[in-house]
Amino acid sequence: MLRRLLKSHALVAALGLMAHADFQGATHLVDLDHGGIRYGQEKSHGRVARLVDAVESGTRRLEWDGRFGWMPSLLQALEVSTNSQMLVFSKTSLQREHIHPHNPRAIYFNEDTYVGYIPGAPVMELSEVDGRLGGVFYTLDHKRSERPQFKRVDNCIECHASARTMGVPGHLVRSFETDANGIVDLSTGTDSVDDRTPLSERWGGWYVTGTHGSMTHRGNRIGGDFARARKDPTIGGNRMRLDDLFPGERYPAPGSDIAALMVFEHQAHLHNFIARLQYMSTQHLAAYGHVDYLNSPLETFVKALLFSGEAPLTSRVVGDPAFVKSFESAGRRDPDGRSLRTLDLGTRLFKVRCSFLIHSDAFAALPGPMRSRIYRRLGEVLSAATPPEGYTHLDEAERRTIREILAATLTDLPAGWPKAAAAGSSAGSP
Numbered sequence: 001m002l003r004r005l006l007k008s009h010a011l012v013a014a015l016g017l018m019a020h021a022d023f024q025g026a027t028h029l030v031d032l033d034h035g036g037i038r039y040g041q042e043k044s045h046g047r048v049a050r051l052v053d054a055v056e057s058g059t060r061r062l063e064w065d066g067r068f069g070w071m072p073s074l075l076q077a078l079e080v081s082t083n084s085q086m087l088v089f090s091k092t093s094l095q096r097e098h099i100h101p102h103n104p105r106a107i108y109f110n111e112d113t114y115v116g117y118i119p120g121a122p123v124m125e126l127s128e129v130d131g132r133l134g135g136v137f138y139t140l141d142h143k144r145s146e147r148p149q150f151k152r153v154d155n156c157i158e159c160h161a162s163a164r165t166m167g168v169p170g171h172l173v174r175s176f177e178t179d180a181n182g183i184v185d186l187s188t189g190t191d192s193v194d195d196r197t198p199l200s201e202r203w204g205g206w207y208v209t210g211t212h213g214s215m216t217h218r219g220n221r222i223g224g225d226f227a228r229a230r231k232d233p234t235i236g237g238n239r240m241r242l243d244d245l246f247p248g249e250r251y252p253a254p255g256s257d258i259a260a261l262m263v264f265e266h267q268a269h270l271h272n273f274i275a276r277l278q279y280m281s282t283q284h285l286a287a288y289g290h291v292d293y294l295n296s297p298l299e300t301f302v303k304a305l306l307f308s309g310e311a312p313l314t315s316r317v318v319g320d321p322a323f324v325k326s327f328e329s330a331g332r333r334d335p336d337g338r339s340l341r342t343l344d345l346g347t348r349l350f351k352v353r354c355s356f357l358i359h360s361d362a363f364a365a366l367p368g369p370m371r372s373r374i375y376r377r378l379g380e381v382l383s384a385a386t387p388p389e390g391y392t393h394l395d396e397a398e399r400r401t402i403r404e405i406l407a408a409t410l411t412d413l414p415a416g417w418p419k420a421a422a423a424g425s426s427a428g429s430p
C-alpha cells in the first residue's frame with residue numbers, strides 16, 4: 001500500500017512539474033479503494049441517498065404522473081427545478097440507443113444533484129455529490145409500481161471516473177459534432193467543457209436556447225449543419241424555440257437554457273475538483289499526516305474557485321428569467337444582501353468571481369488541514385497589495401467584495417483571516 005501511495009505521490013509531483021502546470025487538466029485515476037476512502041463500500045450521505053432512505057422506509061412517497069412518470073415528483077423531492085432543463089442529443093452516455101436529436105436526453109440539476117431523463121427509456125439516471133465519495137450514481141426504474149425502485153450503480157464510474165472527470169467519480173460535460181442521428185465524430189471533440197472553454201467550442205451535441213449577441217457556439221447543429229457552419233458560424237445560434245426539432249410535449253420545460261448550461265459547466269468542474277482534493281487530501285493525511293505536498297493542486301483549485309482563465313463574454317447572454325430567478329434566489333447572502341450566485345452574463349458568468357460552491361457541503365467536508373490552507377491562500381490573494389499572477393483579473397474592489405461576503409457567510413475561516421479591512425492593499429492606495 002505504501003508503494004502505491006508513493007507512486008501516486010510521484011505522479012502528483014510529476015503533474016505539478018509539467019510545463020503548463022495545468023492541474024485542472026489532471027487525468028490520472030485516483031485509487032478509489034485505498035488510503036482512506038473506500039468508494040465501493042462506503043455509504044453515501046448525499047441528497048439522493050437521503051431520499052432513497054426516506055422512500056424505502058416509507059416516510060416519503062413519490063407520485064407517478066401520467067405524462068412524465070416519476071420525474072416531476074422526483075424532481076420536487078430533490079428540490080431540483082424543471083427550469084434548469086438542458087437537452088443533449090449526442091449519443092455520448094449510457095442509454096445511447098434511446099437518445100436522438102428527435103428524443104434528446106434532459107438533464108436537471110441543483111447545486112448537488114443531477115437528474116437525467118430520456119422519454120421512453122427504461123431508467124432515469126441520477127448523480128449526487130457526496131462530501132466524501134464525490135459523484136455517486138443511481139438508476140430509477142422508470143415504470144409504474146407501488147414504490148419506486150432506486151439502485152446505486154457503482155459501475156457508472158466506468159465513464160464517470162476518468163481523465164474527463166479529473167480521475168475521480170464525478171460529472172461529465174462534453175462537446176462534439178454529431179451526425180443526423182446524434183452519433184459523435186470523436187475527432188471533433190472538446191473532452192471536457194468548463195467555464196474556461198470559449199463559447200465557440202461549447203455545446204456540440206446539445207440544444208441551446210437563449211441569446212448571445214454576436215458570439216457563436218456549436219449548439220443546435222445536427223449533421224450537415226456543422227459543415228455549413230464552417231462558412232456561416234452563426235448557424236444554430238440565438239434560438240428561442242426548439243419546437244420544430246423534436247416533440248416538445250415530451251418535456252416539462254420548453255428549452256435548454258444557455259444560463260443553466262453555463263452554471264452547470266462551472267459547477268460540474270468544481271465538483272470534480274473538490275472531489276479530487278478530497279481523495280488526495282485523505283490519502284496524503286493517511287500516508288504522511290499532512291497535506292504539504294499538495295500545494296500545486298491547491299493553487300490551481302484556488303484559481304478555479306476565483307474564475308482565473310474564465311472565457312470572457314464579448315456580447316450579453318440572456319437566459320431564461322425563470323432559471324435565473326430560481327438559481328439566484330437560493331444560497332447564502334451577506335447582511336447587505338450580496339450573494340455569490342448573482343449572474344452577470346454581460347462580460348462573465350458571475351458578478352462576483354468567487355464560486356458559490358465554497359458554500360457547498362462538499363467543500364465543507366474537505367479535511368480541515370486542506371480547507372484551512374485554501375482559506376489561507378484565498379486570504380493572501382484577496383488582500384495582497386497587487387494581485388499575484390493568475391489573479392490579475394480581480395481588481396481591489398472585487399477582491400474586497402469577496403472578502404466581505406466570505407467573512408459574513410462562512411463560519412470556519414481561520415483566526416486572523418483578512419476580513420473587511422484591507423490588509424496590504426488600501427495602505428498603498430491614495
Ligand code: HEC
Nearest residue numbers: 088092093094114116125126127137138153156159171172
Ligand atoms: C458510456 C459512458 C457513460 C456511462 C457508462 C454513464 N454515463 Fe452518465 N454521462 C455520460 C456523459 C458523456 C455525460 C455528459 C452529458 C452527455 O453527453 O449526455 C453524462 C452525464 C450524466 C449525468 C448528468 C450530470 C453528470 O453527472 O455528469 C447524469 C445524472 C448521469 N450521467 C448519470 C449516469 C448514471 C446513473 C450512470 C450509470 C447507471 C451513467 N451516467 C453511466 C457518459 C456515461
